Amino acid sequence: AQKVTQAQTEISVVEKEDVTLDCVYETRDTTYYLFWYKQPPSGELVFLIRRNSFDEQNEISGRYSWNFQKSTSSFNFTITASQVVDSAVYFCALSWGDDKIIFGKGTRLHILP
């Protein structure tokens, strides 16, 4: 069965520190997609990144970077030089088959000024 584990329930760091959010997934499918979403206090989820199972290239977008490692079934998300505006709940998600999707429990990130 498919599963997404975000072991870190809550993280607090001081502004400007780097922080990594972990995501470990389980699936027997060879074709799947991984996502990260941000949920700010306003409630709506904001798409951050999508990665398919055949693309293990790491990606950097400004202060955000993602490390996808199939060998360890992990898709970790790093925020460099964190800012208070990064405070939110972050969700990792796995999609497979005919657009089925499951989300991790989320990691609540607090960036302290």
Add this chain to the structure above:
Amino acid sequence: KAGVTQTPRYLIKTRGQQVTLSCSPISGHRSVSWYQQTPGQGLQFLFEYFSETQRNKGNFPGRFSGRQFSNSRSEMNVSTLELGDSAFYLCASSFPAGSGNTEAFFGQGTRLTVV
């Protein structure tokens, strides 16, 4: 371009009642998915509609149902409300396929409280 619109934003209902939530997707998007978010269970997929047909369904009782209209707007209905149905309900739209392998755009959610 207008985003995904969910109405109402807040709702209080009594146990046993039924409720209908609405979601208007981004213009041109044909897929609408619904999610339930609770502190205990996190974000759970309810169902997805594409071209007025339910394509995927999560593991929820039959009290939870939905439909999609020809203009892609979708409604979600919960009958015989239980206290445990109190949650934040989110919908997402995407184009052209489901939210599984394309970027999904989420609405601001509906906070449902059952008393």
